[in-house]
Amino acid sequence: MPDLALKTESTPASPLAAEVARRRTFAIISHPDAGKTTLTEKLLLFGGAINLAGQVKAKGERRNTRSDWMKIERDRGISVVTSVMTFEFDGRVFNLLDTPGHEDFSEDTYRTLTAVDSAVMVIDAAKGIEARTRKLFEVCRLRDIPIVTFINKMDRESRDTFDLLDEIEKTLALDTTPMTWPVGRGRDFLGTYDIATGGIRLLDGGGAKTGAAERIDIADLATRNANLNVDEIREELALATEACKPFELEAFREGHLTPVYFGSALRNFGVGDLLEGLGKFAPPPRAQESNLRKVEADEPRMTAFVFKIQANMDPNHRDRIAFARLCSGKLTRGMKAKLVRTGKPMPLSSPQFFFAQDRAIADEAFAGDVVGIPNHGTLRIGDTLTEGEDVTFVGVPSFAPEIVRRVRLTDAMKAKKLKEALQQMSEEGVVQVFRPRDGAPALVGVVGMLQLDVLKARLDAEYSLPVDFEVCEFQLARWISSDDRKKLDVFIAANGSGVADDVDGDPVFLAKNEFYLGYTRERAEGIVFSSVKDVK
Ligand code: GDP
Secondary structure, three states, X not given: OOOHHHHHOOOOOOHHHHHHHOXXXXXXEXXXXXXXXXXXXHHHHXXXXXXXXXXXXXXXXXXXXXXXXXXXXXXOOXXXXXXEEEEEEOOEEEEEEOOOOOOOOOHHHHHHHHHOOEEEEEEEOOOEOOHHHHHHHHHHHHOOOOEEEEEXXXXXXXXXXXXXXXHHHHHHOOEEEEOEEEEOOHHHOOEEEEOOOOOEEEOOOOOOOOOOOOOOOHHHHHHHOOXXXXXXXXXXXXXXXXXXXXXXXXXXXXXXXXXXXEOEOOOOEOHHHHHHHHHHXXXXXXXXXXXXXXXXXXXXXXXXXXXXXXXXXXXXXOOEEEEEEEEEOEEEOOOEEEEOOOOEEEEOOXXXXXXXXXXXXXOEEEOOOEEEEEEOOOOOOOOEEEOOOOOOXXXXXXXXXXXXXXXXXXXXXXXXXXXXXXXXXXXXXXXEEEXXXXXXXXXXXXXXXXXXXXXXXXXXXXXXXXEEEEEOOOOEEEEEEOOOHHHHHHHHHHOHHHEEEOOOOOEEEEEOOHHHHHHHHHHOOOOEEEOEEEOO
């Protein structure tokens, strides 16, 4: 196969363009247990970012330095990693953004996907497409994020290969091009056949890392495993080569087609192929939409947006880290950026890079990179940083909560403190806070239950505020807006106790249930009810 990447990566025009062109910023999407953590470890090993597999999900001692609210995640057996892991491989810089892997969905997961240029979809070969994979895939599709597929756990009993590909095509409406093809399955899994070169890479044949597949004659397979029916395999490989669509870079980049790799993360098999594919095909940092114009990645002036905030990552520092994705230009340590929301300068004196569990001061970073910016609450999710230009990136969303609760304070004297704490937690994106216009106590909204546990633990640990959550009369929240300011005012006046302000002061309609929401919506002519809000 010709090196498709060469066609698209013409010689960069400047040193900045060269740095940008070699970056790949991606996330892994999968259903819990499909092997995301194992694959992450192996990817990091390739890049030499860590030298001890197992660090990513390290339990026990290593984790004792973590803050209390992370303890909840730990107790629930959730893999908590830093939000971004950077490693180099084959001349490219890979930024792997972690999507939290717990049972509950959180908004962080969605928002992280606004900061990547591509995604690896990990599928358990015995299970195929599972619910979470599908949900995350839909988020990727909304943003036309190209997907590379890794079918994992080939060393175990797996489903028929054609069947798996068919399922991807049908349930996700996504074309597939297998780049490799499994030879034998389950206990008799021998390795993969490289469709482009016709070589076979053996599971136990060394060379598992990278490089050309060993060329083994199919007839020789029988000598390696007597259980294999060589004629059947020959037929299957011929059929696979013939029947599958050729890989088309453009269709992949547009999100219509996924290249598929087979392997076993546990056995570190096929991971090199995947990484090579990602380097070759996945797009370098894409242009980003702002309120004024499209910002190209290789523009010289630095721009970035904050997609995630994490507090108290290191209890010794009690800091908040804002994770910012660079959209253009180069960030240099010590530079003064402008925080567009407030118009104020924001010195970037100690931006940080993350390598598995370590962090280091970043002296420079380029479009596509993610840096952690320590701050004491100045930065919020959705904030844009620039070198002076007043552009604001769009598309870092808030999602209508699926669970709404009223916060009950056990000590009524602390109401003011609670108000402050909730304000901070909502700015950080831990939960959404809605303040009813009629003055009733604040409500919190979350997308997943875990967010409530985290809120409770953090209010207790950081603010000494023991709270409980009460089911309240409202179950749903929708942002409301109208082209006609008057109409909105009339609606708000008529629905007094069912309208609240969010953290930015934007109005939200609270409904008891779907029926009531539908009923109100039908009668509210000229009012738009929205379940997603672009953070401005
Ligand atoms: P995550 O929940 O997606 O992060 O999944 P993990 O990486 O924690 O893997 C879930 C389980 O599957 C663990 O017990 C892994 O050891 C196992 N596992 C992961 N990859 C493979 C694989 O390629 N083959 C086999 N047999 N087991 C695997």
